[in-house]
Amino acid sequence: MTSHKYLICVVGPTAIGKTAAAIALARHYHTEIISADSRQFYREMSIGTAKPTDDEQAQAVHHFVNSHSVNELFNVGDFEAQGLSKLEEIFSDHGIAIMAGGSGLYVNAITKGFDDLPKIDxxxxxxxxxxxxxxxxxxxxxxxxxxxxxxxxxxxxxxxxxxxxxxxxxxxxxxxxxxxRTGNSKPRPFKTIMIGLELPREHLYERINHRVDLMMQAGLLEEVRWLLPDRHLNALNTVGYTELFDHLDGHTDLTTTVELIKQNTRRFAKRQLTWFKRDRDTKWFAPTDVPAIIQYIDNAIRHPNA
Missing domain, CATH: 1.10.20.140 (Histone, subunit A)
Known part of the structure; x- marks a missing residue:
């Protein structure tokens, strides 16, 4: 179709359906997926991060899922370096790669580059x-x-x-x-096509609330209790975990804690949308409208200057 390499970025708020859409695109284009969700990197955080299931990972190759430990220092600069290296591998066999995630800073690190920061003690x-x-x-x-x-x-x-x-x-x-922070984009050896997923706010909030209920049923409280010795680590300073740490400290009852997780997740989703909506190059779709997404991608590749 073209000699260019293309990175298809599937972005949007939590619980919107990025994983399912990314898998559908990866299967259609016979390629692999890089996760740009900064919580899914960590092996010890499974239930509260809504990682792709084993069945979903069997449908398409995923990278940067369970790739690191919470005890490892792994920041956005590390992700930029390792992510670009992995993309080089993928592009050696494929013309298209998929990246999916809701961590805007990590998406930008791959697509635009992150400013060179000093090493931290x-x-x-x-x-x-x-x-x-x-x-x-x-x-x-x-x-x-x-x-x-x-x-x-x-x-x-x-x-x-x-x-x-x-x-x-x-x-x-x-x-x-x-x-x-210079804000200057770094040159990349690939072109980026940004795909945003969105739903009416009421529908999205229903999905978020339902997901939190499913996480609790799956044993999120037990996962957080097991992680108590590591609660000081930066990776665990995140919604779903901090609220349950407070509950285990006796500050809130479980019913109140679950409602706080839902509330804070909804607020997080709102911030994610605000971040991604700033990029005018992003084309927005309903999460299940995969045929229209594929049509848009194919047209963008055939007519890159349109």
Missing amino acids: VAVREELNALFTQQGISALQQELSIADPGYYAQVDVNNPQRLIRALEVYRSTGKPFSSY
């Missing part, structure tokens, strides 16, 4: 994780607002991972995180 990260555990997110917010007010005005201040990432750069270098 592990001790600094551990100090910040300890600060978050002992004093809560407000301590991170306060420090970042003083250290880097420019980035503080842009970042999701309720995301501890983003705050810790910025503060570890500041504490390690004495320079604000924002000073390392």
